[in-house]
Amino acid sequence: MKEQGDRESTGPVTAHAPARAGRRLSTRETAEALGVKPETVYAYVSRGQLTSRRDPSGRGSTFDAEEVAALARRNRRESSGSPAAAGELAVRTRLTLIEQDRYYFRGVDATELAARHSYEEVAEWLWTGELRPGVTFTAPKASATAARRAVDALPEHSGPLDRLRVAAIAASAADPLRFDLSEGAVLGTARTLIPTLVAALPPVSRSHRDSGPLADRLWARISGRTPDGASLHVLDTALGLLVDHDLAASTLAVRVAASARAHAYAAVSAGLGVVEGPLHGAxxxxxxxxxxxxxxxxxxxxxxxxxxxxxxxxxxxxxxxxxxxxxxxxxxxxxxxxxxxxxxxxxxxxxxxxxxxxxxxxxxxxxxxxxxxxxxFGMSSTAGETVFAVARTAGWIAHALEEYGERPLRMRPSGQYVGAQPPQPLPE
Structure with a gap:
């Protein structure tokens, strides 16, 4: 059945037919203009790439033709295969593959891996391609103390991502060897930074601890309820599932930082800065x-x-x-x-x-x-982004490790200048 907006259709927007100002397109017209299925149109809406408006008849959605045309042009540029569009930013990785509604860590089904192994074991697999059964991560006392002091100095209304960013900076300052970018040193940073981030978060439960599986320690920072084995398993699995997801926006930021040879703490800080966006971790x-x-x-x-x-x-x-x-x-x-x-x-x-x-x-x-x-489990609305950020730190470090092995500063796309053409007169 056609949507109400289809009755007034004059054809889809194409590259050869500029959109008329103020014109609204139906879902079907929008899908045709973008060369996608109607459900993909709504995926663009959910990710903030398109804005929908309910048709006055209440029988569908409409979309601004100019916005649709701009998105179509952007999609064509990204898939054109030109060096500026696809060369430098088509990043080779051995970490995560997403295809046919499934995703894989180093070729292994990620959902099965997270269901059967702890977060720490999944992280080790992503970093090294080896499983370390029973591995746990421990925060050095000096690093945890520095991070807690820095976090405690923040205003009371500070959110979890504020605390995690400050904790990462404090842990960095406490590590005089942070500029060592060798694989062994970066892996050592990874195994201590993640538990340091968790230890720096103020506990919600009185029965918190700083040893044992990371999921157990994190639980006391996001829930005041006493967990049982099933609830801890859910949290641990969630952490494992969220370890990596290809080149998400925060991961790309991490790789850009690593391309400039920023140390692992700084690369993670770049990821934490991006992940706070409402279209990402938040x-x-x-x-x-x-x-x-x-x-x-x-x-x-x-x-x-x-x-x-x-x-x-x-x-x-x-x-x-x-x-x-x-x-x-x-x-x-x-x-x-x-x-x-x-x-x-x-x-x-x-x-x-x-x-x-x-x-x-x-x-x-x-x-x-x-x-x-x-x-x-009675957690706050920000608990999900805490879980996301802590989990994804492992993936960010895996991508930083990959990027350290590539040509420095390769993540440097060229800008496409669209401003006033020179020479322009000096401003008064």
């Missing part, structure tokens, strides 16, 4: 709040309606790399099914997906799964 906080609203209302319908009325995308849905359910979300949902206290949040998440499907044919992504985890 997306789980938006999904967390949405889930709480649905639980408060008892139904997803009024909450989704309000999001659509405000012209916002639905957080926790869609991913540009997957046509179906995000495999990380599928794995976490399966584990949460076995945790009784997760029942209400799981039901609310299903309601969100089903209700949104009437408007946006998108599947759940890992942000919604993290929201179910954080809501189920």
């Amino acid at each position: 997306a789980s906080a938006l999904a967390h709040r949405l889930l709480l609203d649905v639980l408060d209302h008892g139904s997803a319908a009024p909450v989704i309606a309000e999001e659509l009325r405000a012209g916002r995308g639905i957080p926790g849905l869609g991913h540009r790399l997957y046509t179906g359910v995000d495999p990380r979300a599928r794995a976490l949902f399966a584990l949460l099914e076995g945790v009784p206290q997760a029942g209400p949040a799981l039901a609310a998440a299903r309601d969100i997906v089903a209700t949104s499907a009437r408007h946006t044919p998108l599947h759940a992504n890992v942000d919604l799964a993290l929201a179910v985890l954080t809501v189920s």
Whole structure:
């Protein structure tokens, strides 16, 4: 069935037919202009690359023709194969492969690896290609003390990513050998920096500890509830699933820093700076709040309606790399099914997906799964981004290690100047 907007269609926007100012396109027209499926159009919306507006008839969405044309041009440039578009930024990596709605760490199914091995073991596999059964990471006393002091000096309202960034800088200052970029030295940094970041976070639970599996230590920093084995396994698996995900925005920032031969602490700091964006690591906080609203209302319908009325995308849905359910979300949902206290949040998440499907044919992504985890165990809305950032630190260091083996400063694309042509007169 055609959407209401199709009745007034005058053809899709193409490279040869400039968009008329103010013209609105239906979902079908937008998909044709971009050369994608309609569900991919909504994936662009969920990631902030397109803005949708509900059709006045209520039977579909419309899109600004000029914005669609700009996105089409950008997509063509990125896939043109020209050196400026694809040469320098088509980064070779042996770490993560994403294809056919699955992803792999060094050729091994990542969801199976995270289900069967601890976060630390998954990190070691990503770094070295070897498993180290039973490995745990320990924060040196001097590093942990410096990080805690720095974090304690922050304003009370500081968020977890503020604390993690400051902790990384403090740990760097406490390490006089941080400029050693040899593989052994960087791996040593990795194994101490991650537990230092966790140790620097203020505990929520009185029964916190700084030894044992990293998931156990992190739990006491994000939840005041006493965990059982099942809940700790969910958190540990979430950490393992989030270790890496190809060249996400924060990972690219890390590789740029490593290309300039910034040390591992500085490279991780670059990743932490990017991950705070609402379209990246902080997306789980938006999904967390949405889930709480649905639980408060008892139904997803009024909450989704309000999001659509405000012209916002639905957080926790869609991913540009997957046509179906995000495999990380599928794995976490399966584990949460076995945790009784997760029942209400799981039901609310299903309601969100089903209700949104009437408007946006998108599947759940890992942000919604993290929201179910954080809501189920009484964690704050920022707990998901804490889990994300701590987990992804291992992947960032793996990418930094790869980049240290490449030509220095290769991550230097050329700018495409579109300003006023010289010579221009000197300003008065």
